[in-house]
Amino acid sequence: xxxxxxxKAEDTKSLNxxxxxxxxxxxxGKHEGRIHTRFPPEPNGYxxxxxxxxxxxxxxxAEQYGGKCNLRFDDTNPAREDVxxxxxxxxxxxxxxxxxEDREYYAxxxxxxxxxxxxxxxxxxxxYVCHLSAKEISDNRGTPTEPGKDSPYRNRSxxxxxxxxxKMKAGDFQDDTCTLRAKVDMTSxxxxxxxxxxxxIRHIAHHRTGNEWCIYPMYDWAHGQSDSIExxxxxxxxxxxxxxRPLYEWFIAELGIFPSRQIEFARLNLSxxxxxxxxxxxxxxxxxxxxxxDPRMPTLSGxxxxxxxxxxxxxxxxxxxxxxxxxxxxxxxxxxAVREDLNKKAPRVMAVLDPIKLIIDNYPDDLVEELxxxxxxxxxxxxxxxxxxxxxxxxxRNDFMExxxxxxxxxxxxxxVRLKSAYFVxxxxxxxxxxxxxxxxxxxYDPDTKSGSATVTRKVKGTLHWVSAxxxxxxxxxxxxxxxxDSDPDGHKDKDFMEFLNPDSLTIIKGCKMExxxxxxxxxxxxxxxxxxxxxxxxxxxxxNPVFNRTVPLRDTWKQKK
RNA sequence: UGUCCGAUGGUGUAAUUGGCAACACAUCUGGUUUUGGUCCAGAAGAGUCCAGGUUCGAGCCCUGGUCGGACAACCA
Numbered sequence: 298x299x300x301x302x303x304x305k306a307e308d309t310k311s312l313n314x315x316x317x318x319x320x321x322x323x324x325x326g327k328h329e330g331r332i333h334t335r336f337p338p339e340p341n342g343y344x345x346x347x348x349x350x351x352x353x354x355x356x357x358x359a360e361q362y363g364g365k366c367n368l369r370f371d372d373t374n375p376a377r378e379d380v381x382x383x384x385x386x387x388x389x390x391x392x393x394x395x396x397x398e399d400r401e402y403y404a405x406x407x408x409x410x411x412x413x414x415x416x417x418x419x420x421x422x423x424x425y426v427c428h429l430s431a432k433e434i435s436d437n438r439g440t441p442t443e444p445g446k447d448s449p450y451r452n453r454s455x456x457x458x459x460x461x462x463x464k465m466k467a468g469d470f471q472d473d474t475c476t477l478r479a480k481v482d483m484t485s486x487x488x489x490x491x492x493x494x495x496x497x498i499r500h501i502a503h504h505r506t507g508n509e510w511c512i513y514p515m516y517d518w519a520h521g522q523s524d525s526i527e528x529x530x531x532x533x534x535x536x537x538x539x540x541x542r543p544l545y546e547w548f549i550a551e552l553g554i555f556p557s558r559q560i561e562f563a564r565l566n567l568s569x570x571x572x573x574x575x576x577x578x579x580x581x582x583x584x585x586x587x588x589x590x591d592p593r594m595p596t597l598s599g600x601x602x603x604x605x606x607x608x609x610x611x612x613x614x615x616x617x618x619x620x621x622x623x624x625x626x627x628x629x630x631x632x633x634a635v636r637e638d639l640n641k642k643a644p645r646v647m648a649v650l651d652p653i654k655l656i657i658d659n660y661p662d663d664l665v666e667e668l669x670x671x672x673x674x675x676x677x678x679x680x681x682x683x684x685x686x687x688x689x690x691x692x693x694r695n696d697f698m699e700x701x702x703x704x705x706x707x708x709x710x711x712x713x714v715r716l717k718s719a720y721f722v723x724x725x726x727x728x729x730x731x732x733x734x735x736x737x738x739x740x741x742y743d744p745d746t747k748s749g750s751a752t753v754t755r756k757v758k759g760t761l762h763w764v765s766a767x768x769x770x771x772x773x774x775x776x777x778x779x780x781x782x783d784s785d786p787d788g789h790k791d792k793d794f795m796e797f798l799n800p801d802s803l804t805i806i807k808g809c810k811m812e813x814x815x816x817x818x819x820x821x822x823x824x825x826x827x828x829x830x831x832x833x834x835x836x837x838x839x840x841x842n843p844v845f846n847r848t849v850p851l852r853d854t855w856k857q858k859k
Numbered sequence: 860u861g862u863c864c865g866a867u868g869g870u871g872u873a874a875u876u877g878g879c880a881a882c883a884c885a886u887c888u889g890g891u892u893u894u895g896g897u898c899c900a901g902a903a904g905a906g907u908c909c910a911g912g913u914u915c916g917a918g919c920c921c922u923g924g925u926c927g928g929a930c931a932a933c934c935a
Contacts, residue, residue: 313872440861475933489930516935517935621865675898749893827896
């Protein structure tokens with residue numbers, strides 16, 4: 298949260314609905330005022346900005362109310378999960394500055410305890426071993442508007458169930474031959490209460506428990522009980538689990554265990570992007586992006602590589618709020634968040650992406666001046682540096698126009714502009730190649746207009762960035778645009794999200810000219826390329842081929858008017 | 860024909876729990892500026908999905924609608 302919103306939040310005591318619940322719980326002395334949350338990712342993919350919303354809430358609330366937040370991997374499905382993801386998930390959470398100390402847990406840590414809970418349910422005649430096939434179970438479950446039918450195995454004896462369940466665990470049965478089901482109510486209007494499956498048989502090695510188990514708990518059975526075992530007071534999850542809550546509470550009541558409370562909030566949706574892990578995986582596997590950390594991905598690793606700062610993401614997440622209604626956040630808000638943060642932090646440098654040579658005819662041939670320039674006008678403590686200046690420099694191709702419109706403030710024949718931190722120059726002539734493209738612009742400079750000298754009082758409308766031709770560093774720049782051309786690529790019943798992929802989401806520009814100080818840039822150093830945008834050094838960058846990503850362009854009111 | 864949830868400017872969230880609907884982004888003016896950035900000043904934009912009811916008073920409470928979302932994996 299920024300200082301600003303924080304102050305406002307405290308002044309007006311503007312709370313989201315979960316904070317209201319928590320404060321009321323504290324007021325009433327529930328759980329002795331203890332607040333304990335958890336973030337429960339499944340290690341089957343990388344975390345994205347939507348997960349950031351969730352874990353900033355989980356960890357943030359714990360921080361805010363002097364409680365704790367556990368990191369718990371929900372690893373109950375060995376077929377889809379992998380340690381690669383565990384490490385990536387931890388790195389992303391730490392990147393945003395959250396700490397779980399020694400509370401790194403795994404649902405698989407509780408397999409033993411869960412097994413005993415299941416036996417307890419069997420003894421209470423609240424669970425049974427069912428030999429129906431997946432198809433039969435599905436057929437018997439009914440539909441949302443029609444009740445289901447009882448399984449023929451529903452009423453066997455406690456002893457028989459206990460024995461069969463032990464055999465399931467012992468590996469006496471093949472995959473998919475039977476399940477352990479809770480005995481709730483096949484006629485419930487809530488589908489999740491129609492004798493949900495607790496365990497299925499899978500003879501697969503688990504990334505943590507190896508071959509110790511061949512029965513694996515389902516989400517509803519593992520998740521809630523894990524919350525309870527850890528003494529979680531407020532278990533926050535997204536809206537789609539709302540219909541699971543009655544079951545969550547049924548287990549607590551039947552087992553008589555610690556009553557964690559599940560609270561649901563609306564997940565984050567961002568315009569022009571998709572947030573489904575499955576679909577993001579599809580982009581990775583089809584090679585539409587270079588990996589989970591492709592700078593166009595909404596993953597935290599992608600945003601990090603793109604040049605987003607962790608502060609900007611936290612600020613963003615705290616700005617969007619928490620509620621229960623479905624929402625779509627404008628990506629412009631995310632972009633605002635990085636600009637706001639980088640404006641304060643990023644040193645200003647000069648880089649010319651589409652160079653055209655500017656020759657200062659009246660400047661001494663061999664003279665090189667070291668001109669001083671400020672690193673960040675927003676933060677004087679960032680100091681100054683010098684840039685070499687000489688007779689031939691590069692400017693941006695679109696900063697010169699042969700025949701400009703009246704509101705064009707840049708260079709044109711006979712027009713004078715300022716070269717940032719250097720001199721005023723006036724364009725005199727230009728050269729074209731056989732195709733009519735301008736190749737060189739000739740100008741003259743006024744020695745009395747040197748930056749910092751107060752000798753000239755006349756004003757110029759435009760200021761251009763530039764790089765000394767002789768000293769320029771050649772570099773590659775990767776410009777990114779939105780990955781999808783539709784504001785809601787995932788929201789069309791008749792069309793696949795892949796149809797909306799933007800073919801121009803990545804533009805690689807080689808031969809960009811940069812000021813020499815950039816040779817020391819290393820991943821993930823952030824910069825503002827003056828007049829262009831915020832950029833960061835990419836991890837592909839090398840000594841011989843420096844690479845920069847455009848994080849986000851500067852706000853451009855000129856372009857909008859054109 | 861079911862159950863659950865939701866509905867406040869273009870977008871997102873607030874509203875001291877029943878007291879003149881506020882903040883941010885986006886948009887548009889004007890000013891400052893050695894970045895057409897930043898910053899500063901200002902404008903426009905909702906009367907809270909609809910219809911009733913309770914009340915001195917309703918975005919908040921009640922009733923009935925409408926619209927939107929979730930739920931029928933041995934996924935989470």
